[in-house]
Amino acid sequence: xxxxxxxxxxxxxxxxxxxxxxxxxxxxxxxxxxxxxxxxxxxxxxxxxxxxxxxxxxxxxxxxxxxxxxxxxxxxxxxxxxxxxxxxxxxxxxxxxxxxxxxxxxxxxxxxxxxxxxxxxxxxxxxxxxxxxxxxxxxxxxxxxxxxxxxxxxxxxxxxxxxxxxxx
Amino acid sequence: xxxxxxxxxxxxxxxxxxxxxxxxxxxxxxxxxxxxxxxxxxxxxxxxxxxxxxxxxxxxxxxxxxxxxxxxxxxxxxxxxxxxxxxxxxxxxxxxxxxxxxxxxxxxxxxxxxx
Amino acid sequence: xxxxxxxxxxxxxxxxxxxxxxxxxxxxxxxxxxxxxxxxxxxxxxxxxxxxxxxxxxxxxxxxxxxxxxxxxxxxxxxxxxxxxxxxxxxxxxxxxxxxxxxxxxxxxxxxxxxxxxxxxxxxxxxxxxxxxxxxxxxxxxxxxxxxxxxxxxxxxxxxxxxxxxxxxxxxxxxxxxxxxxxxxxxxxxxxxxxxxxxxxxxxxxxxxxxxxxxxxxxxxxxxxxxxxxxxxxxxxxxxxxxxxxxxxxxxxxxxxxxxxxxxxxxxxxxxxxxxxxxxxxxxxxxxxxxxxxxxxxxxxxxxxxxxxxxxxxxxxxxxxxxxxxxxxxxxxxxxxxxxxxxxxxxxxxxxxxxxxxxxxxxxxxxxxxxxxxxxxxxxxxxxxxxxxxxxxxxxxxxxxxxxxxxxxxxxxxxxxxxxxxxxxxxxxxxxxxxxxxxxxxxxxxxxxxxxxxxxxxxxxxxxxxxxxxxxxxxxxxxxxxxxxxxxxxxxxxxxxxxxxxxxxxxxxxxxxxxxxxxxxxxxxxxxxxxxxxxxxxxxxxxxxxxxxxxxxxxxxxxxxxxxxxxxxxxxxxxxxxxxxxxxxxxxxxxxxxxxxxxxxxxxxxxxxxxxxxxxxxxxxxxxxxxx
Numbered sequence: 031x032x033x034x035x036x037x038x039x040x041x042x043x044x045x046x047x048x049x050x051x052x053x054x055x056x057x058x059x060x061x062x063x064x065x066x067x068x069x070x071x072x073x074x075x076x077x078x079x080x081x082x083x084x085x086x087x088x089x090x091x092x093x094x095x096x097x098x099x100x101x102x103x104x105x106x107x108x109x110x111x112x113x114x115x116x117x118x119x120x121x122x123x124x125x126x127x128x129x130x131x132x133x134x135x136x137x138x139x140x141x142x143x144x145x146x147x148x149x150x151x152x153x154x155x156x157x158x159x160x161x162x163x164x165x166x167x168x169x170x171x172x173x174x175x176x177x178x179x180x181x182x183x184x185x186x187x188x189x190x191x192x193x194x195x196x197x198x
Numbered sequence: 199x200x201x202x203x204x205x206x207x208x209x210x211x212x213x214x215x216x217x218x219x220x221x222x223x224x225x226x227x228x229x230x231x232x233x234x235x236x237x238x239x240x241x242x243x244x245x246x247x248x249x250x251x252x253x254x255x256x257x258x259x260x261x262x263x264x265x266x267x268x269x270x271x272x273x274x275x276x277x278x279x280x281x282x283x284x285x286x287x288x289x290x291x292x293x294x295x296x297x298x299x300x301x302x303x304x305x306x307x308x309x310x311x312x313x
Numbered sequence: 314x315x316x317x318x319x320x321x322x323x324x325x326x327x328x329x330x331x332x333x334x335x336x337x338x339x340x341x342x343x344x345x346x347x348x349x350x351x352x353x354x355x356x357x358x359x360x361x362x363x364x365x366x367x368x369x370x371x372x373x374x375x376x377x378x379x380x381x382x383x384x385x386x387x388x389x390x391x392x393x394x395x396x397x398x399x400x401x402x403x404x405x406x407x408x409x410x411x412x413x414x415x416x417x418x419x420x421x422x423x424x425x426x427x428x429x430x431x432x433x434x435x436x437x438x439x440x441x442x443x444x445x446x447x448x449x450x451x452x453x454x455x456x457x458x459x460x461x462x463x464x465x466x467x468x469x470x471x472x473x474x475x476x477x478x479x480x481x482x483x484x485x486x487x488x489x490x491x492x493x494x495x496x497x498x499x500x501x502x503x504x505x506x507x508x509x510x511x512x513x514x515x516x517x518x519x520x521x522x523x524x525x526x527x528x529x530x531x532x533x534x535x536x537x538x539x540x541x542x543x544x545x546x547x548x549x550x551x552x553x554x555x556x557x558x559x560x561x562x563x564x565x566x567x568x569x570x571x572x573x574x575x576x577x578x579x580x581x582x583x584x585x586x587x588x589x590x591x592x593x594x595x596x597x598x599x600x601x602x603x604x605x606x607x608x609x610x611x612x613x614x615x616x617x618x619x620x621x622x623x624x625x626x627x628x629x630x631x632x633x634x635x636x637x638x639x640x641x642x643x644x645x646x647x648x649x650x651x652x653x654x655x656x657x658x659x660x661x662x663x664x665x666x667x668x669x670x671x672x673x674x675x676x677x678x679x680x681x682x683x684x685x686x687x688x689x690x691x692x693x694x695x696x697x698x699x700x701x702x703x704x705x706x707x708x709x710x711x712x713x714x715x716x717x718x719x720x721x722x723x724x725x726x727x728x729x730x731x732x733x734x735x736x737x738x739x740x741x742x743x744x745x746x747x748x749x750x751x752x753x754x755x756x757x758x759x760x761x762x763x764x765x766x767x768x769x770x771x772x773x774x775x776x777x778x779x780x781x782x783x784x785x786x787x788x789x790x791x792x793x794x795x796x797x798x799x800x801x802x803x804x805x806x807x808x809x810x811x812x813x814x815x816x817x818x819x820x821x822x823x824x825x826x827x828x829x830x831x832x833x834x835x836x837x838x839x840x841x842x843x844x845x846x847x848x849x850x851x852x853x854x855x856x857x858x859x860x861x862x863x864x865x866x867x868x869x870x871x872x873x874x875x876x877x878x879x880x881x882x883x884x885x886x887x888x889x890x891x892x893x894x895x896x897x898x899x900x901x902x903x904x905x906x907x908x909x910x911x912x913x914x915x916x917x918x919x920x921x922x923x924x925x926x927x928x929x930x931x932x933x934x935x936x937x938x939x940x941x
Contacts, residue, residue: 077261105242127229
């Protein structure tokens, strides 16, 4: 049963990701991104870390995508995304990326079997929380600080342009 | 639906979900995201594809952590998510500011930093 | 209060006074002057407690800096030598402070003046109390700085600010040698603490070298204005008269002598010979120049130079014989004679300067002696005290200078007849020019308007004169020190060489004879007149002597203009080419080039960065796959 869900959600995620890349309209792309996030959250659950899945949905799907949508609609770019003109460098880069993908897949098939791919008992929430507050206390504090700085940065960035606009 | 397992079997991967499968999904997501960054012209969509790539790495981290039995990977992903959220906020603020200046979000016209 | 605290107090009182004046009382002249005088009184009281309290050689030292094995500390070394010097500085300083109250009453920048006086007292006491050469050097420089401040008090006058600069720069030249000497002493002996050096000497572990005392003497040459660094002292008379009295007569210039006495353990016979000759030549030269001066303060300045030469020569006469045990005793005799003369000189020279200040103040800043005259009747107190000072200086029997000069002449007589004859001749000249000064200033008829209207100054200015005259009169007698002052300075004054028996009468005769020769010739030759008699009658000698005086200034001027300036221009050129050009701009351009190269990497488009990213991924892949 778990396998079925895995395949389902994996497929969903990849499909949605392709949708992000392919969609002309930015809002559609954001929606596809949302679906892909949902799929990844499901995959997390399948990996027995429901906590992270919750956090993922809360932060990413709930906040980040909404933010994206806000900005897309704020900027309100008219017209779609005209097709890019052909450029040899881009084509070459795309080719290289594709080659990497194929190589990766092939190596998976041949040698990529990682040992120890047997699931072990999943660690629980308590242990997770304990780790956060003991071993990883410093990163938590630093991250808090980082969020503060990000908030301040955003305020400053938006403010400055406003005053300049007002001055004009 | 049952064709998929056989496809995988053909590719000599076991049918049931294992570490390799998760890693495969992660790699696919990463490459798709990369293609998006490469080929799209709208800055916002490029940013979204960047998030995709970040997700892919987070997925890989959780998968590894799960299959090695440690929770350090999970903790790390926790931080990845937090930092990514902060980064998105700031990045979007920059894009908005840039838009106000240049009135465009087409990446090709944002060449102020050239040389 | 224990003595170390008293010593710190005596050091900190003037510093506090200077700080308060600098911070709060810049524009308020009257409070500043009272504060400064109060500080001087405080210093006098506290130093009396220290000196007459009898404690000597108490420990007291604070470490300031430490670099590995080297420690720079501030400490107090209070032996009889320091006690004597402190006595001189504090008492004479106090009298001069009181005098300045009257003298500077109408000066608009009074606060700055009194602040400078307080800074000076602080620095001078620092020199007196210093227990190691580094601390001495710090305060040495501070004293030079306060001298600069005070000489240039009337800085709106170009000559005054030039004189201040000259004083500082010439001092600096001497201090360069001084610093080299200190460094060398530390290098060879691993300590600059005076007590430790003395201890090492008795233990026989002191490293003697000719260079150390000579280099240290350079500092004394600069500070005490010996030849060839004497050129700043006559020009320093541009400062107000109390400054000349305090700094350039009684205390600062004597700091060089004091320093020599402090470092006497490091002396070697060769160095002493050099010191002796430098002092003797300075004494003679200054006396020769003094004969043709027409400014009252200049005469006194050259007289100071001459007397300092005496003191230096006395120190140098201390020993001409090698041999450690003999050496110690004899150096102390020379040092003692120098310190004795320093003490008496402080009293009578300060008196003379203050007396001239009184004259100048009364005559509305007229300083040319040929325009003065007839002041004996109009300013009786000044005349009386000035006469006492003159008698003391020229060595009139029964006055202080007689005894101290006697001691020096005796020392010279015993050691070196050439030096002795030169010093005797200088004594003749001293009497000559001082009598000339005295006669032209006070006797005869008034030769100008200001002199005609001169009146005696108020008690604020007269009382210090009287007190100093007492010191000048009595300062040579043993009973003054032993009875009145409770034998406070035995360690030093007991060592002053006194001729015995027949030698005693020989010295008295020679000394008095020299003085009388000069006195009578001056009385005969110089009548009170508007023109210098020497210039009128024997112009050749006059111009010769004037040339002798100018010689050094011209020499230095030539050197600076022709030699030093050209060298400086050459260095400037080299600096422009190598330092500014190659190193600085070259370095900057290299970085600029690198920057330009790096700029190219900045494609403006986002996708360029994506390509770099891809490249990074490929490289990382290869690295992980073990390709490199």
